[in-house]
Amino acid sequence: MALGFAADGAVASDPAKIVGPNACTECHKQEAEAWKGTHHFKTFREMPRNTKANDIAKRMGVRRIKSESLCLNCHFTVQQKDNKPEPVSGISCESCHGSxxxxxxxHGGFSGKTEKTETKAEEEARWKMADSKGMIRPHSLYQxxxxxxxxxxxxxEDLVNKGGHKAGSAFDLVSWSQGEVRHNTWYSKGKDNVPASAARKRMLYLVGLGxxxxxxxxxxAKATVRGAYxxxxxxxxxxxxxxxxxxxxxxPNVPEIAKMVEFAHSAxxxxxxxxxxxxxxxxxxxLLASISETYDGSTLTGLDGLIPEPDKFVGTARKPGTIN
Structure with a gap:
């Protein structure tokens, strides 16, 4: 059974193929420490105790938040155990990067060699294979x-109209990815948690809007009644x-943006x-797939004045340090 809403845009996760965050934290220790300071991590314990969440659940006929797929889809990482889906953490590694x-x-096997002895060609082949197996890496920005x-x-729709759930967050990809969820520590080997480059922020902003x-x-398109949703x-x-x-x-050097606007007004x-x-x-x-493949942000300097500044970032990024 796959959880998620793939038909509506999200990449569904398959509980039968979820390995759980502990399998990732063995190597990604600094990233895991950054994650533990986020709302993504804390939702596992906090959401079932949240009064508003329980009020919404009650209106939707959900008796236990951690046992109903309606809530599991977005608020937890779900793993198949004894033929039943079981939440094992909050929003975690595989929520973003795929089961x-x-x-x-x-992805971490260095083609059966070591990081130093793996050739460039072998590395490229390894990443290509990982991509084909469902890994969603940072360069796969659209996904x-x-x-x-x-x-x-x-x-x-019912979750909003009947349950009273918000229709969504005041979300933008730059502000939220550069705040508390930032865990850009891998290439510095845990010495720094650097923000995205100017070029990367331009791509985050543009692809996020799209x-x-x-x-x-x-x-x-899926709405059926005149209501809040x-x-x-x-x-x-x-x-x-x-x-x-x-x-x-x-x-104006990116004609795909204007074409997106045209599509937006076509219906x-x-x-x-x-x-x-x-x-x-x-x-x-x-168009978004084309933009992600064609541009790297270096030629999109015109967007700089539109991109949220650091004072708009959501939460504070963790500084790498000693792990207890």
Missing amino acids: GQDWIKL LAKNCYGCHVVPQ VELETGLRAV AFEMAKRVDRARKQLAAAAKAA GLKLNNEPFLTAAADGVSK
Whole structure:
């Protein structure tokens, strides 16, 4: 059984292939310490005790938050145990990077050699194979963003209209990825937790806006009644296309941005318009895939004035240090 909302944009995780965060922390100790200071980690213990969460669960007919897939999809890492899905942690490594069973040994195996003796060609082949097995690495920005927005834009109408859940977070990929969830320590061997480069932030900003638009379009397409969900998702789409229009003006050397805006206006934000809204979302998706493959951010300097500054980052990034 795969949990998640792949049809709506997120990359579904398969509990049968989840290895759990402990399998990752054996090597990624500094990254794990950064994770332990995040809301992603704390949700495992805190959410079941949260009054608002339990009120929402009650309205949805959920008796136990940790045993109902409605909540498990976005708030926990779920592993198959004794033929039953069991939450083993909060939002963790595999929530972002994909279920690890098929790639975890491969990605860190140095082609059967050591880091120093593995050739460049062998390394490239190893990463290509890991990608093919479902690993989502940082360079796969579009896929990573889809995972983020797949939950931060709530993917279920009843959960909002009936349960009273927020329709989504005030989320943007730069502010949230550069705050408490930042764990950019691998290449410094744990000596530093550096922020994304200017070029990387430009890509985060642009791809994030595009995925916000795509996810919102798909959500409006699935809405069935005039209610909070439909209205909030339409508002998200309208806001995203306005921001993208500003980005298109700021970076005219990237024609794909203007084309995304065109797709965004090609379908009315209304009920019973799923074929046209889905077609618009699919068009945005193809453009985002192209942008991710074609650009590295170095030529997108026009976007710099639009990107959130550090005072907008959500939470504080952990400084690497001694691990107890």
